[in-house]
Amino acid sequence: MGAELTRHVKRNLVAYIALLPMAVVVIFAYLGTMAWSVRLSFSSSKLLPKNDFVGLTQYFTLFDTPRWLTSLGNLVIIAFFFLLICFALGCLLAIFIDQNVRGESLFRTVFLYPYAMSFVVAGLVWQWVLNPDLGIQHTMHGLGFTGFVLDWVVNPKMVLYAVIVATVWHGSGLVMALILAGLRGVDTEIWRATRIDGIPTWRVYLSIVLPMLRPMIITSLVLLSISIVKMYDVVVAMTNGGPGTASEVPAKFIMDNLFERANIGLATAASTVMLVTVLLVMAPVIYSQYFRKSGRAS
Amino acid sequence: MIGMKQMVAVSAIALMAATGVAKAQEPLNAEVIHWWTSGGESAAIKVFADAFNAAGGKWVDNAVAGGSAARSAAINRIVGGDPSTAALFNTSRQYHEIIGEGLLNDIDEVATKNNWDKVLPAPIAKAVKVDGKYYAAPVNIHMPLWIWYSNAALSKAGVEKPPETMDEFFAALDKLKAAGITPLALGGQRWQENSLFSAMLTNVGGGTLWKSVYGDKDEAAIRSPEFRKVIETFISLKPYVDQASPGRNWNDTTALLIKNEAGFQVMGDWAKGEFKQANKEIGKDYGCIPGLRPDSPYVLGGDVFVFPKTDDAEKVKAQNLLVEIMTQPDVQVKFNNLKGSIPIRSDVDVASLDACAQLGMKIMSDPARQAPDASQMMEESVYGSVQDIVTELWNTPMTVDQAVERFEKALKG
Structure with a gap:
C-alpha cells in the first residue's frame, strides 16, 4: 500500500507541482478568508478586527435583531417564488424555442439578453417601470385611466414581489439557454420512437426528456440558488431594502453592518450563518452530482 | 507572503x-x-x-x-x-x-x-x-434638522407666515393638504425618515429629552409620556407625505419644494445648494426654520x-x-x-x-441651544438599530408601545 502510494506520487509529481499554486490560492485566499470570517464572528470586533473571544454573543444578538429575521424571511419568500417561476418559465421558453420556430436565434438572444445585464441595471430599470411617479402607473394615468394602481415598489406588502419580477426577468433566460442546450442533445431516435408509440408531446417532455436533462436541471438550480443567496445589488438598486425594512435581504444586512455600521462581529456572524445554510443546501446536491456518480462508475 | x-x-x-x-x-x-x-x-x-x-x-x-x-x-x-x-x-x-x-x-x-x-x-x-x-x-x-419651505406653496395654500410652533406647523400642513399640495416632502430612505424623527424629537421633546434619550439612554426618559408624544407626532405625519415617497433621493425631494409642489422638507443645510443651483433666493422663493419652539436645540x-x-x-x-x-x-x-x-x-x-x-x-x-448630533452620542451600530426602528415605525403599523420597547432595547442593549 505504502509503496504503491509512493509510486503514485512519483509518477504524478509534475502534475502535483503544477497544481500547487492553485492549491495555495484555494487554501489561503478562499478557505483562509472564510475561516478568518468565522473566527471574527466569535469576537467583539466593531470597526477593526479584534482578537478576543466572546463565544456565541454575536449570534444571540443576531437572532434578536428584527431586521435580520425580516431579511431571512424575505429570502425564503424570494427563494421559493424565484426558483419556481424562473425554472418553470425557463423550461417553457426552451421548449417553445425547441419547436423549430422561425427566427429562433432572435428569440434566443432576446430571452438571454437580460442575463447579460448587471443586476444594478436590471434593478434600476424595474424601479423606474414600477415607480408610480415615472412608470406604468404614470403612463396609464396620463392616458386617462386614473383608477389604475401599480405601486409595487413603494408598497411594503408588494415590494418583495416586485423584486421577484425583476430577478425572474433577469434569470429565466439563463435557465432557457441551459435547458435548450440539453434539449438539443436529446437523441432524435427517442423522438421518433415516441411518435411511433403515439405518446403526446407534453408527456414525452415531462416523463422522458426532462428526466434525461437532470445535469442541466441541477446546474441551473444551483446557479439560481447561488444568485438568491448573494442577492444584493438588485435590491440596493431597486428599493434599498425599503420601504422600511420590507425588502431587506441577508447580504445587504451583512454589507451594511460591515461598512456602514462598524459592526464586523455581527456582520461576520451573519455571513457565517449564510455560509452554513448554503453548505446545508448544497451538500446533498454536490453529493448526488459528484460522489454518487463516481461511486457508481467505479 | x-x-x-x-x-x-x-x-x-x-x-x-x-x-x-x-x-x-x-x-x-x-x-x-x-x-x-x-x-x-x-x-x-x-x-x-x-x-x-x-x-x-x-x-x-x-x-x-x-x-x-x-x-x-x-x-x-x-x-x-x-x-x-x-x-x-x-x-x-x-x-x-x-x-x-x-x-x-x-x-x-x-x-x-x-x-x-x-x-x-x-x-x-x-x-x-x-x-x-x-x-x-x-x-x-x-445642522441636519432645518425645516425648509416653499414660499409659493405656502402662500397658495393660504399660510400667511411660516410656522413657529408645532401647532402652527400642523395647521399649515392641513391647509397645504386642502390646497392639493403635498404638505411634507419626504424621501422615504432610512436616513431621511430618521432626520424627520430627530426633528420631532428636538421640536416636540426639546433639547433635554434629545440628550436624555439619545445621550444618557435614560430608561425613564425613553418610557416618559414626552417621548411617547414624540413617537405619536411622528406617526401622525404619515398622511401628509405623498405616495411616491419611498426610496426617493433627498435632492429629488428638495426639487419638489423648488417646483412648489410641496410645502415643507426636513433636511440638513446642504439643501441650500439645490435651491441655489435652481436660482432660488432665500426669503423670496424659499425659507428656513431652525426649530418649532423658542428653545429648540441646534443640532451640531x-x-x-x-x-x-x-x-x-x-x-x-x-x-x-x-x-x-x-x-x-x-x-x-x-x-x-x-x-x-x-x-x-x-x-x-x-x-x-x-x-x-x-x-x-x-x-x-447660545450654548444652551447647542446639542450634539445623535451620531456623536452613540456607537454607529446602536445608531443603526435606532434608524431601523424609525424606518419600521414609519412604514409599518407599529404601535407606540412596541416602538418604546424597541427603542429601549436598542439604546440600552
Missing part, C-alpha cells in the same frame, strides 16, 4: 526615492482622502487645497465617491500601514475606535495654539477631543479631518499645516459658504454668509 513583503519593501524604497526627489522643491506633500465629489462640495474642498498650496504645501487629492466607501478606504490604508496624510470623517464616533487603537496622531499643538477650547462649540470640541487631546480637526458645522453635525499616525517628521509637519489652514477664519468662511454649512468658530466675520447661515450662527452662539 514573502513576495508581499518584498513588494512593500520595493514600493517603500520607491516612495522614499520619490519623496527624496520631491523634498528639494515641495517639502509638504499631503494626500487627503475625502468624499466631496459633487459640484458644490468639490468647489468647497478646492478652497482648502488652494490655501494649503499657497502656504507651501502640495495637496494630493484622493476623492472617493460615497462617504462609507471613502471611510473604508481610509481605514484600510491605516490598518494596512500605508495611511494617507489626512482623511475625512463625520463629526461622530466613527473615528473613536481608531483613536483608541492609537492609530491617529493628535493635533494638540495646533489646537492649543489656536485656543480651540474657547473657539469651538462644546459639543464639537467633545466630539474631537479624546482623553484630553484633540485628534480631529472640525471643518464645518451642519458636520465633518472632521483625522490625521493617521506617522513618525515621519515631514508628514507630521504637513498634517499640522493642514489643520492650521483648514481652521483659519477666512478659509473657514470661504469654505463654508460653498459647502452650505457654517464655520466651526464663532470669531469669524458672518457678513458674507447667507441669511440661514447667519441665523444658525446666531442660535449657535
Whole structure:
C-alpha cells in the first residue's frame, strides 16, 4: 500500500507541482478568508478586527435583531417564488424555442439578453417601470385611466414581489439557454420512437426528456440558488431594502453592518450563518452530482 | 507572503526615492482622502487645497465617491500601514475606535495654539477631543434638522407666515393638504425618515429629552409620556407625505419644494445648494426654520479631518499645516459658504454668509441651544438599530408601545 502510494506520487509529481499554486490560492485566499470570517464572528470586533473571544454573543444578538429575521424571511419568500417561476418559465421558453420556430436565434438572444445585464441595471430599470411617479402607473394615468394602481415598489406588502419580477426577468433566460442546450442533445431516435408509440408531446417532455436533462436541471438550480443567496445589488438598486425594512435581504444586512455600521462581529456572524445554510443546501446536491456518480462508475 | 513583503519593501524604497526627489522643491506633500465629489462640495474642498498650496504645501487629492466607501478606504490604508496624510470623517464616533487603537496622531499643538477650547462649540470640541487631546480637526458645522419651505406653496395654500410652533406647523400642513399640495416632502430612505424623527424629537421633546434619550439612554426618559408624544407626532405625519415617497433621493425631494409642489422638507443645510443651483433666493422663493419652539436645540453635525499616525517628521509637519489652514477664519468662511454649512468658530466675520447661515450662527452662539448630533452620542451600530426602528415605525403599523420597547432595547442593549 505504502509503496504503491509512493509510486503514485512519483509518477504524478509534475502534475502535483503544477497544481500547487492553485492549491495555495484555494487554501489561503478562499478557505483562509472564510475561516478568518468565522473566527471574527466569535469576537467583539466593531470597526477593526479584534482578537478576543466572546463565544456565541454575536449570534444571540443576531437572532434578536428584527431586521435580520425580516431579511431571512424575505429570502425564503424570494427563494421559493424565484426558483419556481424562473425554472418553470425557463423550461417553457426552451421548449417553445425547441419547436423549430422561425427566427429562433432572435428569440434566443432576446430571452438571454437580460442575463447579460448587471443586476444594478436590471434593478434600476424595474424601479423606474414600477415607480408610480415615472412608470406604468404614470403612463396609464396620463392616458386617462386614473383608477389604475401599480405601486409595487413603494408598497411594503408588494415590494418583495416586485423584486421577484425583476430577478425572474433577469434569470429565466439563463435557465432557457441551459435547458435548450440539453434539449438539443436529446437523441432524435427517442423522438421518433415516441411518435411511433403515439405518446403526446407534453408527456414525452415531462416523463422522458426532462428526466434525461437532470445535469442541466441541477446546474441551473444551483446557479439560481447561488444568485438568491448573494442577492444584493438588485435590491440596493431597486428599493434599498425599503420601504422600511420590507425588502431587506441577508447580504445587504451583512454589507451594511460591515461598512456602514462598524459592526464586523455581527456582520461576520451573519455571513457565517449564510455560509452554513448554503453548505446545508448544497451538500446533498454536490453529493448526488459528484460522489454518487463516481461511486457508481467505479 | 514573502513576495508581499518584498513588494512593500520595493514600493517603500520607491516612495522614499520619490519623496527624496520631491523634498528639494515641495517639502509638504499631503494626500487627503475625502468624499466631496459633487459640484458644490468639490468647489468647497478646492478652497482648502488652494490655501494649503499657497502656504507651501502640495495637496494630493484622493476623492472617493460615497462617504462609507471613502471611510473604508481610509481605514484600510491605516490598518494596512500605508495611511494617507489626512482623511475625512463625520463629526461622530466613527473615528473613536481608531483613536483608541492609537492609530491617529493628535493635533494638540495646533489646537492649543489656536485656543480651540474657547473657539469651538462644546459639543464639537467633545466630539474631537479624546482623553484630553484633540485628534480631529472640525471643518464645518451642519445642522441636519432645518425645516425648509416653499414660499409659493405656502402662500397658495393660504399660510400667511411660516410656522413657529408645532401647532402652527400642523395647521399649515392641513391647509397645504386642502390646497392639493403635498404638505411634507419626504424621501422615504432610512436616513431621511430618521432626520424627520430627530426633528420631532428636538421640536416636540426639546433639547433635554434629545440628550436624555439619545445621550444618557435614560430608561425613564425613553418610557416618559414626552417621548411617547414624540413617537405619536411622528406617526401622525404619515398622511401628509405623498405616495411616491419611498426610496426617493433627498435632492429629488428638495426639487419638489423648488417646483412648489410641496410645502415643507426636513433636511440638513446642504439643501441650500439645490435651491441655489435652481436660482432660488432665500426669503423670496424659499425659507428656513431652525426649530418649532423658542428653545429648540441646534443640532451640531458636520465633518472632521483625522490625521493617521506617522513618525515621519515631514508628514507630521504637513498634517499640522493642514489643520492650521483648514481652521483659519477666512478659509473657514470661504469654505463654508460653498459647502452650505457654517464655520466651526464663532470669531469669524458672518457678513458674507447667507441669511440661514447667519441665523444658525446666531442660535449657535447660545450654548444652551447647542446639542450634539445623535451620531456623536452613540456607537454607529446602536445608531443603526435606532434608524431601523424609525424606518419600521414609519412604514409599518407599529404601535407606540412596541416602538418604546424597541427603542429601549436598542439604546440600552
